Amino acid sequence: MMKYVIFVVVCTFACLSGKSNPVDRLLERIDKGASAKFKTEVKESAVDFFELDQQGRKVVVRGNNYVSIATGINWYLKYYAGIHLSWNGMQAELPEELPAVMQKERHETRMPYRYNLNYCTYSYSMAFWDWERWEKEIDWMALHGVNMPLAITGMEMVWFNVLKQLGYDREAIDRFIAGPGFLAWWYMNNLEGWGGPNPDSWYKQQMALQHKILKRMREFGIEPVFPGYAGMIPADAAERLRLNVADPGTWCGFRRPAFLQPEDPAFSKIAALYYAEMERLYGKARFYSMDPFHEGGNTDGVDLETAGKAIWGAMKQANPEAVWVIQAWQSNPRPAMIDSLPAGDMLVLDLSSENRPMWGDAESPWYREKGYKQHDWLYCMLLNYGGNVGMYGRMDRVINGFYNACQHPNGKTMQGVGITMEGIENNPVMYELLLELPWRKEKFTKEEWVKGYVKARYGTEDPMLLKAWEIMAATAYNCPEIRQGTTESVFCARPGGTIRSVSSWGSAQMFYNARDFREAAECMLQVAEKYEGNNNFEYDLIDVVRQTLADYGNGLQKEMVEAFKAGDKSSFGQKSREFLALILLQDSLLSTRPEFMVGPWLEQAKKIGADEKAKELYEWNARTQITVWGNKHAADKGGLRDYAHREWAGLLRDFYYPRWEAWIGNMQARLDGEEMPAIDWYEQENPWTLERKNYPVKTQAAPVPTAKAIFRKVFPKTKSGM
Secondary structure, three states, X not given: OHHHHHHHHHHHHHHHHHOOOHHHHHHHHHOOOHHHHEEEEEOOOOOEEEEEEEEOOEXXXXXXXXXXXXXXXXXXXXXXXXXXXXXXEOOOOOOOOOOOOOOOEEEEEOOOEEEEOOHHHHHHOOOOOOHHXXXXXXXXXXXXXXXXXXXXXXXXXXXXXXXXXXXXOHHHHHHHOOOHHHHHHHHOOOOOOOOOOOOHHHHHHHHHHHHHHHHHHHHHOOOOEEEOOOOEEOOOHHHHOOOOEEOOOEEOOEEOOEEEOOOOOHHHHHHHHHHXXXXXXXXXXXXXXXXXXXXXXXXXXXXXXXXXXXHHHHHHHHOOOOEEEEEEEOOEOOHHHHOOOOOOOEEEEEOOOOOOOOOOOOOOOOOOOOOOOOOEEEEEEOOOOOOOOOOOOEHHHHHHHHHHHHHOHHHHHEEEEEEOOOOOOOOHHHHHHHHHHHHOOOOOOHHHHHHHHHHHHHOOOOHHHHHHHHHHHHOOOEOOOOOOOOEOOHHHOOOOOOOOOOOOOOEOOOOOOHHHHHHHHHHHHHOHHHHOXXXXXXXXXXXXXXXXXXXXXXXXXXXXXXXXXXXXXXXXXXXXXXXXXXXXXXXXXXXXXXXXXXHHHHHHHHHOXXXXXXXXXXXXXXHHHOOOOOOHHHHHHOOOOOOOOOOOEOHHHHHHHHHHHHHXXXXXXXXXXXXXXXXXXXXXXXXHHHOOOOOOOOOOOOHHHHHHHHHHHHOOOOOOOO
């Protein structure tokens, strides 16, 4: 009998060892046959680590788990093979024989957590993703060391079933759960129902998609962060269910869901229903994200300490090992809500460490002397708002802030880093930088780091490309002030005289010299033919030239307005024609890369629709979100219009251009002495959200020659002499 047991164990081990591990399968998705060129080894360790080594012709990558090994592979690909996998390209052709690791290289970190995603990311970037896109994203996470991403796909099914158990009918449920493009703000207790109602097919496909997502995450050992129960209940629950609720008020013109008072016995019962249903559908999680009273929710009449204990207690009842993940943003986390909770049961995301940290940085406007006290926290970078397009970062601030936090007394409870952007697939350089920080013990400068990034990004050392990036690192990527994201392109603004911002809380004010930045574009254009066909280069080239045109448009708009103020009809006519032509040139430039086109966004929304009615709903969600965002009240009075503006081909030509054309016509008539009424912008904008026009999903021209021709046309007298 013992011989039989030994035989079974040996056979089982042989079968398991013969199977590829998730990292091998990831390598095969990068390049067929790539897994045969590597040897991966899992080794026990008290800390996360990866190690690069050589064994014959194979590169050896060791780590304490699959995510650490994947991080090591990415490090090797970047810094040995000159292969940079990014959102603009997750596949590459590896050399027949990989460059050898001549000396063993080891990186380790005492920080166990690398977090990813923001609720907003799920709407601004991921609202209409299918498994094909999700598979690439999970690979990206593993390669960049992410081991605890927010995972909220399909969680509306949990609420659907819980509400049914509470006696809500379908009509009432539909009034509560938001549509695909706006689920993020519903999850964060900001609004109800906007963008819906969702068809049955939506719930089924999202649940099936989440099963695939979680299966793949768990294969890698990535721990998902589920949305926990934070007291949210439909606004009509007081009347319908006779519950004791608080009214959190409104958010940007939308009525918020109610908050179930923790003293009400129903709190623990509904929380238990919620967690039981979530576990039934998706299993248990170790981390649960909850942000009660997010972005200014009214707390009048709520005992915050009792509420915090109730939320925490319900979570621990569902899973005694669970940890509450909370975003540090504006008033949250409210000290009264979390101060009495035990250490180890909460992980605070210092959501915007590069701008408004709360961990204890005395220079921050949101400074908290003792940070989060006994609670663990993560150093996070928000960077992007609304998925807006624009080159932007605070490299020095990100680097210095991280190492300062490590040395600060409040840094004793720092457990890692996080990327908490509202929209992704932009500014890849900044996310590479942030996610490398835990693996680099010694502090470094942005200038030192950029050298390695350029070589990794393009697979070569080129003085002209390095010069371009040194300029960008000193200008667009080294913002000296606190601001909400990139310098917003005036092309995307509601027209007017003084354009302070495109979105209500952003800024269109330049923080660097546009002429200095333009030189970066010139450097890249001088060597452009040499790198034609290099995917990363072509993406960056279009982005750099796009930024250059946007910066030029920023100045040109001011000249146009000055001509109007001076009553100079001739100059105003000339400047306005030039400005409108520049918008169309920008549209043509951006049509050379799918990442900068509105077509893929709209077509993906339609693609996942199970029938024509669903396709129409999803397309409306996609169009509305990136333009007016809400109804007229929320757009105009709530400030949401253009919050998620995108400088994209198709949108520039058909949405932003007509706005500027209408304003210019209005101003020209005034110069001619006519009395002109104010333009009702919402009434002009909203019809675009109802259109069904198809936009291209494939590029319309070659990037390099198009970029050169457009740049030469706009800047004929540059010193590059092109």
